[in-house]
Amino acid sequence: MEMAAMCGIVGLFLKDKALEPRLGALLSDMLITMTDRGPDSAGVAIYGDLAAGKAKVTVQSADPQSDFDGLETALHKAGISASVMVKSTHAVIEIDAAQLSEIRTVLAEIRPNVRVMGSGESVEIFKEIGPPKDVVARFGVRAMGGTHGIGHTRMATESAVTTLGAHPFSTGADQCLVHNGSLSNHNNLRRELIREGMTFETQNDSEVAAAYLTAEMAKGKNLGEALTGALDDLDGFFTFVVGTKSGFGVVRDPIACKPAVMAETDQYVAFGSEYRALVNLPGIENARVWEPEPATVYFWDHGKAA
Amino acid sequence: MSYHNPFTPPRKSATFDDYTLAEIRRAAATGIYDIRGGGTKRKVPHFDDLLFLGASISRYPLEGYREKCDTSVVLGTRFAKKPIELKIPITIAGMSFGALSGNAKEALGRGATLAGTSTTTGDGGMTNEERGHSQILVYQYLPSRYGMNPKDLRRADAIEVVVGQGAKPGGGGMLLGQKISDRVAQMRNLPKGIDQRSACRHPDWTGPDDLEIKILELREITDWEKPIYVKVGGARPYYDTALAVKAGADVVVLDGMQGGTAATQDVFIENVGMPTLACIRPAVQALQDLGMHRKVQLIVSGGIRSGADVAKALALGADVVSIGTAALVAIGDNDPHWEEEYQKLGSTAGAYDDWHEGRDPAGITTQDPELAKRLDPVLAGRRLANYLKVMTLEAQTIARACGKNKLHNLEPEDLCALTMEAAAMAQVPLAGTSWYPGKGGF
Amino acid sequence: MPVFDLSQTPLRELNSALHNLGSGANDTAFEVVNPRGSHAVAVGIDSPITVEVRGSVGYYCAGMNDGGTVTVHGSAGPGVAENMMSGTVVIEGDASQYAGATGCGGLLVIKGNAASRCGISMKGIDIVVHGSIGHMSAFMGQSGHLVVLGDAGEALGDSLYEAKLFVRGTVKSLGADCIEKAMKPKHLEKLAELLEKAGVKDVKPEEFKRYGSARKLYNFNIDNADAY
The missing domain is CATH 3.60.20.10 (Aminohydrolase, N-terminal nucleophile (Ntn) domain)
Structure with a gap:
């Protein structure tokens, strides 16, 4: 509805x-x-x-334990140099701004259940029930x-x-x-x-x-x-x-x-x-x-x- | 041998039928939309399309008259210090002094009191006749705020915040000048004889977040004593019910499109809102989803006519039903006794709906003192009480046949539907099947 | 003088105390501190008491006041003094939308500005605004007086009945069926009385213009259909 x-x-x-x-x-x-x-x-x-040339992506998962575990390594393997900071059901992933569109494709492949809450050079978004x-x-x-x-x-x-x-x-x-x-x-x-x-x-x-x-x-x-x-x-x-x-x-x-x-x-x-x-x-x-x-x-x- | 062309009889259009043609001509001649009273006149799926299963071997019935079948109900148990106790689950809906004569309001109060139930004010304030003759009186809090004042708020037994009504969800009212008599004008603080336009939204709040604060104010003014009802028209019953509960209502009043109005545009009455039958299950679902079913009571109105309708509404999950049109008929509205006069007004008994014109031969929907005198409030009150008692006995008869020692123990599982439409709207199986539209696994 | 600190005391205690004054009660002057935008402060007063509110309030302050004198030393949220019956409500700061809505009597004085819909559906209340008012003010106003020393926003007096509107500054636009009307001696007299009651000095009634109903919508006419 x-x-x-x-x-x-x-x-x-x-x-x-x-x-x-x-x-x-x-x-x-x-x-x-x-x-x-x-x-x-x-x-x-x-x-x-944020430092020039950097960007961040806020993601959310219904099952943060399994989705965020090893996420940083998995992103590295996929060619994205990222640092992941987990906050409860959300994680903020810091990357090079140049890889902002690429990371969405990669995330959809390696973590299909993860939802992107928002992304950009400065915003972080957190929302929950x-x-x-x-x-x-x-x-x-x-x-x-x-x-x-x-x-x-x-x-x-x-x-x-x-x-x-x-x-x-x-x-x-x-x-x-x-x-x-x-x-x-x-x-x-x-x-x-x-x-x-x-x-x-x-x-x-x-x-x-x-x-x-x-x-x-x-x-x-x-x-x-x-x-x-x-x-x-x-x-x-x-x-x-x-x-x-x-x-x-x-x-x-x-x-x-x-x-x-x-x-x-x-x-x-x-x-x-x-x-x-x-x-x-x-x-x-x-x-x-x-x-x-x-x-x-x-x-x-x-x-x-x- | 000569050949005659076979005769083709003249054929009228189903789309442009006689009524439609007449209405187009009337609009063209007058330049004003048709205003009338009452609820929808079109046929919509209704309680008639549901049947009770009764009991035989798998269920055991109760003995009529001897074995108890409780009809009482308490309203306002959620927050109010002084909840309302009704002997029967049928109340009298809000109808204004202004739309109705003082005698008619008194008759409604007398009838409701004799039957152990409540009556309700309307868009026009509280009269002494009504307060004096109503043991339990619900005071409506409407967008117009006509006659709204803290003294009446405190002498009411409950407060009903009216957001909408079934005849016109989303619309305001229109009381034409003929009915704005000296007394009505004084109560509403309006010049005499002008058309009174009622607003469609409340003047000082919009939406459920503001409503919550408005309810807080009303509770603070009345020291948290009175149950606060919220009345909505049958538009989006799931959400409207849920939001009324979230905003803090003690009771939700849900009025389907058969519910009447004193006066509004015919196009509104006939084309906006949902049938009562279709409103109940979504509203009950909302209450159940919030864990509030039977804690926040649900009053359903719009087209309730008999004990069978009462029982069916309760079985679908309502706590109480409310009657307006049926109550007016019980006290004498549209009575064949006045047929000659209805004919003079271009109508006939049973069809008279020009309530806004104030010329009601039965003396009910009028402010004309001569016409109003025709209604004896004592006798009319007695008739209403009789009718309420008959409806209650009828509902008990059905409930006992279904093995219930309380009317409120009736369930959807006690029902089946005669038509696919009713099955879908009431979410009860089509008779003889275990399936209804929307339910998977057939 | 009883003092209610709303950062410590529940609202219920305040309003309950204001409602339950025995006859001949000694304490008829109350003070409210730390209202911090609370709703429904001092609502439902039904006796001639005074309430001094030190700070800004939320929705419906002094709602349905019947005889009390409430002064807010701050600003007021939506619906201040809604449905007032009698008495006086004074807002030292600004008032939000719906100020004095549906008021039946009494005097509401706003020393700052009032937002939209000031005096909506007013039914006899007198409202004096030292500053300006927002859009849709006095919508469907039935009776009473709205006096504005500053300017009025869009659609002043839309669908007006018999409320009388006096504006000293500019009116952005008039609503349906609201027109400027001649200022007669009785209006000047009433205006002078209201200005004095509201503590306005150095402003003359002659500086105002009067607005009222054209009464064209009083009985339905198809040629006015655009205005409905």
Whole structure:
């Protein structure tokens, strides 16, 4: 069956490098505060810097014991120089950026049951069934540093409570999306995107939104332009928080019924489904706090700031 | 010898039948869609397409009238400090003062109270007649919030958050100006005589995550005493039931497309929503998947007419059924006694559905004081109580024949289906087989 | 004065204390600290008590207030003072969407800005916003007054009934059946009264424009079908 997810979403984009070591801890607290909005599953995407020319692939397995055992050696044998770091049901594989497309083919052969959660030069994605506090603990998210991140806690509506049904959805390199709301034209859109060559792992409407943005960016749009296009092409209720390698975007549908609060200081830009998610951030007392306008794209980019 | 061409009689189109043609002409002449009351009039698979198996040698029946067959049920056991105890598993569905006259509301309260069950307010607030004559009164919390206030919230016995109804899942209402009398206007804070447009979504929440917070607020205001129901129209019953439970409902009310409305577009009533029969199993499945069947109670409504319907709904997994249209008929709606007047309105007893016009000869769906006087609330209440008791006895008769000492012990396995459609929708075997569509291994 | 620290005390204890005041109770002034965005703070008040909330609250703060005076020294989440019957609610900061939704009476003062759907389906409440309001405000407003010192967003007063809207700044767009109307002496008088009640100084009623229902949707007409 279908599809939508009702939930809590959070996002944190750091401007102050001094905060970067605390990204995982801050984002974890934000997400745990949103547990009531959806205790079924949770996930985070963390963007961190990597040495030039390197890339990483986050994979997930239902049977991590047998799938991840000897994975590094197996990849070496297949001609991919990789280092594998196992985290519970997920593993982050660091490789040369040049081998990013090759490793998917190799993985499909040597570990057919392993699912790629996301890949790119900076993103790591972790998501599982269970409330945020368990998911955060399982993957050691608190200890992770980074430049920006997004998170999601899910109340499944019309699709299964599974790891794959959890957010964030990643459909392109370093791209991922979390969604609160419910789309109403995703079946048609999914069929169109499939015709354009996109593939889908789930029946989830949010995955359609993620794939739509990926497809639009593949046509040469930047994230801001792709989000603007989404306002015309996606029907239904949505608040999206989206991450790219160096960017962070927020958009709400024109009706803007689903809650959204943002805060900005010299140190960060933060997003939460509710103000509660933001109350532990440093300096929140003096932050500029506002609700994103309907049908308005908000977009920050480290590349531009630098 | 001359040859005569054989005569071909004139042939009318099955697609463009007389009713369709008349409706096209009416739309062309008036420029307005047809608004009416009631539920769907088209034939849909229904409880009539199911039969009980009864008992013989493999099962043992109970003795009628002598051996106990319990009919009571408790609603709101999940979170409410003061759950509701009903003597019979049949309640009166939400119908507004405004749509109905004050006397009609009083009659419903009296009938329900005599039978030991609850009645429900509607889109228009709580009247003193209704509160005074209803031992157990459920207060609806609707998108319009007409007549919503904390005092009535506290003097209600339960709160029903209405998300949708079977006649029009996804739609709001339309009460035409003729029925906005002084009193109705005052209760709803509207100018007299204007069309009242009811919103289709709640003004201050959207979706199950917000609903959870709304339910928290209602519980805090009422100090966690009242059971909180969530009512949905038969649209996507599996998910809607599951989400109502996740959002914290004590009771889920599920209204199929035969469920009535005071007034909405005919096109909506006839073309949106699912038959009641098709709604029950997915909703029960959702409750079972969450481990909440019988813990969060399921009330099913839409086209319930007899004790057999009650027993069948319960066998499919409902805890309670609710009646609206049938209750109105019991107190006198569409009675042949008023045939002459129905004819004057261009209708006939049994077909009258222009409830929104407020000219109901039976004095039920009206705010005209002269017409409303025709309904004696005491007598009408007695008729409703009689009818509720007959339905209960009928359901008990069937349950005993199936060997049950509680109505709620009826099971899907006590049923078979007469048609493939009913077999598929109710997920019970086609009569004489052990198979239904969708079940593998035939 | 009883103080409830919501970082230590469950919400239930707070609301329960606010509801169960015996007649002649001495403590009629309450303070709430560390609300930290909690929902349903001080809901269902039914007596003339005062509640000072120190910090920002979540959804439905002061919901269904009937006679109380609630001041939030911070910002408020969605649905603040929803369905208020009487009394006063003051938000020192901003208010999220649905502020004062379906309110039947009383006064809601927002010292900052209010987001979308401020005064949606209002039924007699008076709302004074010192800042600006978002889109779809006063949607289906039935009665009461919405006073905005700043600007109004898109579709102000869509499908309006008899609520009266006063805006001092610009209106991005008017909703279906909402029009600008003449400001008569009785409106200026009412506006002056509301401004004074809301603690607004140095602003004259003459600086506002009045908006109300064109009453074209009051009885169905096929030629208005686009507006439905």
